[in-house]
Amino acid sequence: MTEQTPSEPIIVADDLQLVFRRRGSHTLAMDHVSFRVERGRTLALVGQSGSGKSTTARTVLGLQRPDGGRVRVCGEDVHALSKDALRRLRRRMQVVLQDPFGQLNRRQRVSQIIEAPMVAHVYLSPRERKVRVRELGDAVGLTARQLDRRPHELSGGQCQRVAIARALAVQPDVVVLDEAVSALDVSVRAQILNLLSSLQGELGLTYLFITHDLAVARYMAHDLAVMSEGRIVEIAGREELFRNPRHPYTQELLAAIPRGDLTKGEIE
Numbered sequence: 001m002t003e004q005t006p007s008e009p010i011i012v013a014d015d016l017q018l019v020f021r022r023r024g025s026h027t028l029a030m031d032h033v034s035f036r037v038e039r040g041r042t043l044a045l046v047g048q049s050g051s052g053k054s055t056t057a058r059t060v061l062g063l064q065r066p067d068g069g070r071v072r073v074c075g076e077d078v079h080a081l082s083k084d085a086l087r088r089l090r091r092r093m094q095v096v097l098q099d100p101f102g103q104l105n106r107r108q109r110v111s112q113i114i115e116a117p118m119v120a121h122v123y124l125s126p127r128e129r130k131v132r133v134r135e136l137g138d139a140v141g142l143t144a145r146q147l148d149r150r151p152h153e154l155s156g157g158q159c160q161r162v163a164i165a166r167a168l169a170v171q172p173d174v175v176v177l178d179e180a181v182s183a184l185d186v187s188v189r190a191q192i193l194n195l196l197s198s199l200q201g202e203l204g205l206t207y208l209f210i211t212h213d214l215a216v217a218r219y220m221a222h223d224l225a226v227m228s229e230g231r232i233v234e235i236a237g238r239e240e241l242f243r244n245p246r247h248p249y250t251q252e253l254l255a256a257i258p259r260g261d262l263t264k265g266e267i268e
């Protein structure tokens with residue numbers, strides 16, 4: 001079955017298992033990880049460093065093969081696809097990472113960076129691509145002058161705008177954001193979160209949003225999955241999770257947040 005039934009969530013992760021083995025030691029990076037994300041919604045994966053968030057994201061993206069379980073994205077079984085089919089599916093799931101500068105090609109101008117995925121994935125004339133680059137620049141708040149610069153001439157927040165524009169260039173269904181705002185100052189972070197929210201509304205994007213910051217997760221996510229040592233210990237809607245955390249680990253995480261950080265005002 002490769003077709004997505006109308007009722008199937010856009011991401012379905014079922015019972016993912018993965019052990020990293022290295023010189024006698026092994027790490028359980030995913031332990032029975034299951035979750036679903038509906039189209040147009042945001043699931044946050046939260047948890048401390050090493051809890052398996054990025055491994056889970058990489059598995060969804062088809063970059064990490066699990067030992068067991070499966071992931072369906074847009075109705076396709078990610079790890080059962082041919083190379084070609086996976087490449088086609090990749091167009092529909094894009095990624096934004098933490099390091100603003102590291103994820104961009106420093107030799108290219110911003111406009112070339114945003115154009116690159118279009119060259120690889122969609123059939124547009126060079127002229128059409130130029131128009132689209134300008135539209136994308138507008139959508140993420142980059143000026144024509146900034147589009148002409150190279151990454152090192154931009155701020156961290158501006159670089160994240162470039163990474164977002166590049167992700168959107170091929171009109172994806174899913175965007176995986178792995179600590180995408182963690183390296184930014186508080187006020188810039190708020191701007192980028194607001195941008196991501198409004199783009200989601202306009203474009204119907206589905207986000208898998210990874211963060212160790214519960215205040216950020218609370219602002220962005222419809223649902224939260226709390227990970228610890230490779231397991232999802234609790235998964236719930238935002239209101240429910242913050243009002244009534246059930247798992248002791250979630251309670252611990254919530255207790256560790258400075259009070260002020262959980263008000264929406266901190267983020268906005």
Ligand SMILES: Nc1ncnc2c1ncn2[C@@H]1O[C@H](COP(=O)(O)OP(=O)(O)OP(=O)(O)O)[C@@H](O)[C@H]1O
Pocket residue numbers: 020021022027028029047048049050051052053054055056212
């Ligand atoms: N390629 C790898 N080889 C061996 N172990 C790995 C590999 N990738 C991740 N791990 C281990 O798997 C566990 C989960 O790592 P992962 O990167 O998914 O955590 P994370 O929740 O994203 O952490 P962080 O918040 O620090 O980014 C960690 O113990 C990590 O050391």
Ligand SMILES: [Mg+2]
Pocket residue numbers: 053054055178
């Ligand atoms: Mg990580």
